Amino acid sequence: MKTESHLVPKPATGPVAVLIGTRKGAFILRGDKARRSWKLSGPMFLGHIVHHMALDPRDRRTLLIAARTGHLGPTIFRSTDFGKSWKEAERPPAFPKVPEGQKGLVLDHVFWVTPGHASQPGVWSAGSSPQGLFRSEDGGRTWEGVSGFNDHPMRNAWAGGVGDGTPDGPKLHSINIDPRDPNHIYIGMSSGGVFESTDGGKDWKPLNKGCAADFLPTPDPEYGHDPHRVLLHPLMPDRLYQQNHCGIYRMERAEGEWVRIGRNMPKRVGDIGFPLVLHPRDPDTIWVFPMDGTEVWPRTSPDGKPACYVTRNAGKTWKRLDQGFPRRAWFTVKRQAMAGDSREPAGLYLGTTSGEVWASRNGGTTWTSVAKYLPEIYSIEASELSR
């Protein structure tokens, strides 16, 4: 299946900035136009836990950082000059206060920040731990909960308890907005599953048919799944991919059922992992970075041999891409710590929990370490500073 050629954007040609969120602050790697040399700046917010940093592609200047510290509660910092100066959100995301005697949700950290639809400048969305969805309409200055999700009568059932999520707290992530319709939104929850809204977030429905949840006793539950990363392709918005706790999947939305394309991965590697990256111009091409999901889930490169895998036919076949990586290393790459740029050939960037950034400027064929000795890397975003 191919997109119409007139919709495919021309490759970006300008320099790339890799935005790095770490356990101890934020960094920016700036590349030259050839993507051969890289200059690291930072840390910004040294000592803060930076779960995510994202650039607004609508102005290429506004950066948002989702941060907290070990002691202090969660907040969002914003810059309108690409990191030269920062201000804290005047009203960061928070759950509503409940009446005395009731137990209300307490936001532990903002996990995800996503710029809104191209037609809605200043609009951002944020996902949190525990699972909550928030929206800003003023470039991240003030935030409101998306009541249609946070107060949905099924929200607690969908999200499960705090102990049902990932080790450092259950999360709402992977906020995907349909480029054709800002009211059509997909989200991922770990745990909970994939959910869809067609009315701007007023109501939500689970979208998990066909996806395994091997950690639950029910064979085909409606919700309770564990997507690690969910992406729709902007050029084919009715196609979704997800890297799940239980494999790699693709969905053609009209079919409404996830197909486990990870079954075509080599058996010795498996299809467990966290990140997932789309090709900017080819909806049939995605990259994953498999992790060891056997027995007690080491979450390291299978057999200690780091490798990226690519499919160029929507999951029918996969190719191993490991040139440049150490022959023996035990990488862990978090769900939000791998990204691609929009250049030709496409560039890929991943950050390890051992504080190293690896880059490929040829679609994953060869990899080079471009930064090391950083704190534990939580997130990577690749952004073009100009087209």
Added chain:
Amino acid sequence: MNVHIPTPLRSYTRKESVIEAGGGTVGEMLAEIERRYPGFRFRIIDEQDAIREHIKIFINGKPVNSLSAPLQAGDTIHIMCALSGG
């Protein structure tokens, strides 16, 4: 009343380590501080009005765990960051 501010919160108080604030309760005192230093309160008090897990508040050296704890003129308040993580 003098309120002692820990280092992680001094970015809000323009680097001041001790500030003056009034109020009949800890909650009222924090509301006054929030008016002067926006953003301060939410970093140490959650949206359900609980003192965050790794924050401790002392009045004249005695710990309190509620925003309704009463204050009197001349009290000394310490806001402390407890040991937390690596």
